[in-house]
Amino acid sequence: MLLNIDPKSVTPLYEQVIQQIKELCARGVLSPNEKLPSVRELSAQMLINPNTVSKAYRELERQGVIVSIHGRGTFISEDFISEQTPAQREKIKNELKQLVIDSYYAGVQKETLFSWLEDFYEEIGGEDDES
Amino acid sequence: MLLNIDPKSVTPLYEQVIQQIKELCARGVLSPNEKLPSVRELSAQMLINPNTVSKAYRELERQGVIVSIHGRGTFISEDFISEQTPAQREKIKNELKQLVIDSYYAGVQKETLFSWLEDFYEEIGGEDDES
DNA sequence: CAAGTGTACTATGACATATAATACACATAA
DNA sequence: TTATGTGTATTATATGTCATAGTACACTTG
Numbered sequence: 001m002l003l004n005i006d007p008k009s010v011t012p013l014y015e016q017v018i019q020q021i022k023e024l025c026a027r028g029v030l031s032p033n034e035k036l037p038s039v040r041e042l043s044a045q046m047l048i049n050p051n052t053v054s055k056a057y058r059e060l061e062r063q064g065v066i067v068s069i070h071g072r073g074t075f076i077s078e079d080f081i082s083e084q085t086p087a088q089r090e091k092i093k094n095e096l097k098q099l100v101i102d103s104y105y106a107g108v109q110k111e112t113l114f115s116w117l118e119d120f121y122e123e124i125g126g127e128d129d130e131s
Numbered sequence: 132m133l134l135n136i137d138p139k140s141v142t143p144l145y146e147q148v149i150q151q152i153k154e155l156c157a158r159g160v161l162s163p164n165e166k167l168p169s170v171r172e173l174s175a176q177m178l179i180n181p182n183t184v185s186k187a188y189r190e191l192e193r194q195g196v197i198v199s200i201h202g203r204g205t206f207i208s209e210d211f212i213s214e215q216t217p218a219q220r221e222k223i224k225n226e227l228k229q230l231v232i233d234s235y236y237a238g239v240q241k242e243t244l245f246s247w248l249e250d251f252y253e254e255i256g257g258e259d260d261e262s
Numbered sequence: 263c264a265a266g267t268g269t270a271c272t273a274t275g276a277c278a279t280a281t282a283a284t285a286c287a288c289a290t291a292a
Numbered sequence: 293t294t295a296t297g298t299g300t301a302t303t304a305t306a307t308g309t310c311a312t313a314g315t316a317c318a319c320t321t322g
Contacts, residue, residue, distance in 0.1 A: 012310060019229055026235050038267060049312045054269075063236065071267050071319030082238030092234055093247055098150055099230065100251040101157050103223055105194065107213030110252050116224055117248070120231040121241050143279060169298060180281045185300075202288035202298050 002037060005046045013048050017056035022065055025076060026124050036066065036074045133168060136177045144179050148187035153196055156207060157255050167197065167205045 003020045005013060024030040036042070039057065043050040057074055060066045064081060068074045103113055134151045136144060155161040167173070170188065174181040188205055191197045195212060199205045234244055 014310080019232070022232050022236065023228070026232050039269090040267080051313085052311060055310090057268085065236070068268060069320085070269075071321075073267060073320095080236075082236060084238040088237040089239060092230060092237055092239055095226075095230055096244065096247055097154075097251050099223060099226055100248065100255070101150070101153050104157050104255060105153065105196065105211075105213060106219040106223060107215035108220060108223055113227065113248065114245070116227055117231065117244065120228050124231070124235060145279080170300090171298080182282085183280065186279095188299085199299060200289085201300075202290075204289095204298060 001045065002042070003046060005048060007048075014052050014056040014059070017042075017046075017053060018059055021056075021060060022063075025065060030076050032076050032078045032080075034076045036076065038073060132176065133173070134177060136179060138179075144183050145187040145190070148173075148177075148184060149190055152187075152191060153194075156196060161207050163207050163209045163211075165207045167207065169204060 002024075003017060005016050007013065009016065011019075021030070021036070030036075036057075037045065039050050039053045043053045046053070057066065057068055061068050061074075064077055064083070066074055067077050100113070103109075133155075134148060136147050138144070140147065142150075152161070152167070161167075167188075168176065170181050170184045174184045177184070188197065188199055192199050192205075195208055195214070197205055198208050231244070234241075
């Protein structure tokens, strides 16, 4: 199973699809030019509506992560160009601030946060390939 | 003005109230036992509905950040006990993972993220007081 | 042609958000 | 006591998002 969709999560289904595909790309599990399941195929596997998958693919294409070609299919983008918009940068910064505050109230220590951050970057930098 | 509410933000109004009050507490701007504006007063200042403020206060009390006393008012909690629920911990960890992935796609470097993290913890640890 | 693909559109239901308008219970001061 | 300010609860309405369902169209490939 390519993705792991949880219908009971508070995170919207299309958002889960977006997040997980982006993660698989970042980890190198999905490589550039690789073909993704079709809208109908993925929706059948994940037991969700085709429109929901379509919405996720549309947003992923808008972000430059994938490319959809009419009649052919959907593929991982070959060349990924980070936009580096100041607004995006500020958004991430604010999310990080809120995460620090929530960590403070949840009793998560500073060192724990740094440790997790190191781990995540190791996973990405590792360029894993499940071939 | 105690808070800075943006009606045009995608973040719900009551969520903005929650986040900002938690931040003010973490930064030490708001101290334990300090009295908060009444529901009606804050809603008048922020130009939002009293029900929206009430919803935010209710959630903040559920999280143990504030305490509401019928007929008297709402106050910052004296003793804050972090719950340290495994679910909360996992939630924060997942949010951090997604933040790393989004940083990857936004072109935000690892070092930048670490730097921001240091800054935020400095603000909290600083125990600033605007007296 | 047929089959598989992405895409677009309408409709519906469930839910969250926000406002509005009341009403009630409690605490405090006059 | 009364008056005022406080938190709390309820109902109603409007709006938007999420998800599903159903249908249709255009494109690519065999």
